[in-house]
Amino acid sequence: MDFRQAVAKKVSELTELDLESVNRLIEIPPQEDMGDFAFPCFALAKTMRKAPNMIASDLASSDKLQESWLSKVEAKGPYLNFFVDRGAFANEIISDVLSKGTTYGQSEEGSGKTVIVEFSSPNIAKPFHVGHAFTTILGHSLSRIYEKLGYKVVRMNHLGDYGTQFGKLITAYRLWGDESALEKDPITELLRIYVKFHEEEKNDPELTTSARENFKKLEDGCEEEVALWQKFRDMSLVVFEQLYKRMGVTFDNYNGESYYAKMADQVVSMLKEKNLLVESEGAQVVDLEEYGVPPCIILKSDGTTIYGTRDIAAILYRDEKYHFDKNIYVVGIPQALHFKQVFSTLKKAGYECADKCEHVGFGLVKFQNMKFSTRDGNIVLLEDLLNESVAKTYELIKANAETRNSDMSDEELREIAEKVGLGAVVYTYVKAGRERDIVFSWDTMLDFEGDTAPYLIYTYARTRSILRKAKEQGFTPAASGSDLLNKLSGDEEFACVKTIADLPDAIKKAAASNEPFMVSRAVAQIARSFNRFYNNCSILGGDDAELKTARLSLCEAVCDAIETGTYLLGISVVEQM
């Protein structure tokens, strides 16, 4: 049973307000001692022509509020406060988690629906820095969250593999390229010649011409140019895929811009047919005044297509192929206007799928006041950040292992360090609302205390450790549905159960708002409430064997909940650390 629903139903019966509006009004009291659910009576004041305080106290005295699952209902000022029966509540929630394990929080709301998540989308031949991590981590997490809710998710990596810069790269490679360096470390080598190109270009206009010609050849499908481009693309992808594999990130396809470029002509003819193209300063654009946005450029004045055209082509392609119910773009906020233009253009052309597209923007990753810039060289590679984090974690757990006389092998220590170290980095990207900027600092990235992934993982590991010890001593958790679970009614136990109960709703909200931090916040609350319990009550130490098994069930449920939540964020837990 759902306690909130039950309370709403009760209020609805007492007041003759419909269930839905009661549900909207019900809130969680700000203080623990005010109860678990509250119904504010202001809304009734007008119709009943009575003071809210009076209404609340009248309602509180109703004998219809005698229920086994309610321990107390009292009026406090204008509020009607409900206290659930702690034992019954704990039993309900913990039983649910124990029976579901890490499928806890799963739902069918997305069953039969397809959502496309476009994310990561790095540029070929460019280094993958901590800025790219934002879209990668967010998109990965959102994909898992949607899957949890039953959606079919298609992960798309819209690679930046098209454009004039490839003409430049081809020219540069032919002049200064080093084959062996390319084999060894492709991105570094490609970046080196790319930077050199820009330096030399200032004094040598012929380079510009050559680059333009090479891009033209590439577009026209000239064999040698295409082969080089393919080589740069393949080699870059190998590097990216190593990183993705390390982070557990997967994609259903890597159809980049070049893939959709082929379809751009169809977009042009479609828009032309519908008489939506108008000439403006030499370019062909779609006027979007009725949508309150500047025109969308479809053809540049030289007659070639632009990225907006390719984005439109991509949407039409995806609509046809996947019949998506949602098509989300995990791309930085600076591109908000661009997406508005693209979606509005489709809308104007009469495509319903335009309304199913959504830009999920996120803030900037920056150094104090500077923006990351490949050209200026003030970037931090994601790989370096991960390595630092893992290295620091390794030192910590190695020291811990020594003081605790643990028998973990060095290999095990490194495995744990990898998971915890990566988790720490991932968490810094999903701990706050996505539209917030992240000011990059080694100190915060490598801070493992407080609201961090290591804190969550640590809580999990410590709890697993208790469960292991209990097993050695012959104690096992009380089973789902056992009456013993009603014993979990102490203040700390109850508070912890409540945080676990909140997780499924947090997952739904995370999907609805495309905000993974709804999940990270919920998991952090579970960990915090459990640690409070852990510090106040001895789980294995007590004399009451029944209470002990009930508490072990709470441990088990906490582990399931943390593992569920961290998985959705793209963070792995470890059994000990």
Next chain:
RNA sequence: GUCCACGUAGCUCAGCAGGAUAGAGCGACCGCCUCCUAAGCGGUAGGCCGGAGGUUCGAAUCCCCUCGUGGACGCCA
């Protein structure tokens, strides 16, 4: 100039389809390991929720104005 975000504790952030005494984490200070992992826990200090007005029984939350910061404003993506 136009448009869009944001401005909450020293710092990083929650809270904002209006509601009870505005919450966390970090940092600071003070405590807690003969006891299940101290990457933990408790406590103290710290707020005219950028400013002014309006709507309302009630505003951090909604509206208007203002200041500040950041971003976007056609042939790059």
